[in-house]
Amino acid sequence: MMDLASYSLQDFIPFTADVYFRLLARMGEAFWPLQSVTLLVGFLALFLSLTGRVRIALGLLAPLWAFVGVAFFAQRYSGLNWAGTHICWIWLCQGLLLLLLAVTGWGTALERDTGADWRTALLRTLLTPSVQAGLLIALCGLLGFPLLGVAMGNGWPAVEVFGLHPDPTAAVTLGLLLVGFRGSALWFTALVPTLWLCVSALTLKVLGAAWYPALLVIVAVAVTGSVASYRPRTAR
Template sequence: MSEWNSYQIQDFVPFSADVYFRMLERMGETFWPLQLFTLAVGVAALLLALRGKSRIALLLLAPVWVFVGVAFFAQRYANLNWIGQILGWVWIAQAALLVLLAATGRGTAGPVESHSANNITGVLISLVGLLMFPLLAPVLDTSWTQAEVFGLHPDPTGVVSLGIFMIALRGWAQWLTCLVPLLWITLSALTLQVLEAPWWGALFAVAAVAVGSLIGQSRVVLARPGR
């Protein structure tokens, strides 16, 4: 036990900030201008979820999760950290779950009310993923190729998907699909903290707000008559 107590978070991050951010940049350079298409997919999925077309929104997200699982985790992140291969399979499994839910309609939400607290939270979280990460490039005075974008990089993909799941799904399906993005967002926030990236706190905030909203909605459902 004392041996484990000697470890710190940085002992589990086997790469430097320069190496990690260069990997993110090369991801953007390799697939440019695919970012424009994936951003459009993210916006479309969000709008479809808000209009109650949850099953179509989930189908749009599924190939994005496969792409990030293979192109980012299996082919790139795995070269820096052995857990990359495992994460790749986890993201592919998440994509399969989305297809299953879309095909069966289990746990999907119908037309939603725009003033619903959980839906408003979902929209705000999705917008953080769609807008904040690309805008970090000019804010930090770096090139656009270094910008993280939904559909290519896991952080914005996880954040946007988390927001959409909060809108498009309900009950056990919502909790199950939110689990993977929540775990990745937390893991990424810890990694960025070690790498001294200034936006790591924003990821922790997203995870905390999402969990709080999910718990709040669960309590409302349990408190309804007949439950």
């Protein structure tokens, strides 16, 4: 039998830091200037979620998960890691799940109050701890990753952006799910983006990226927000 204890985490990362970060840069360069569109979609989805129109927001997210699954994992990442094709299918399934939730509305916690304007709905929503955590995570995904890339000296086409790259896409989605879902529905829908952020954090750790703890902090904030949102039913 194979002795798994003889393997280290590095044995499961079949590429170097230079190769991986160049892949991320090429992904952005290949689809420039689509980043501007995906960022606008991300901010729109966040606004819709905060004002109670979660199902529309999910409908915006679903095709982006499918796009990242095919364009990044199947067509690019799979050339570095044999697992890329399998991860693509996972991302496609998550995109399908988001689409089904957009159509059915199952598990959504927020509904738009047609008697109140969007400002009232927004202020009411922001009083919830899980929503505050989700807003923080979503903004980190929308703004934090591009700003990090710029700080590292990368040009705008080469930075990681929501809707094109997996890490910011998973982070923003996780944030929006915290805004729009509660309890068991939240845990179920957030599983894939949470697991990906953990896998990515471990990958970045192996590659020597100093910012890998930020992904674990996002996961920790998400778990805390999920626990805060859970309110078990009381017996009648």
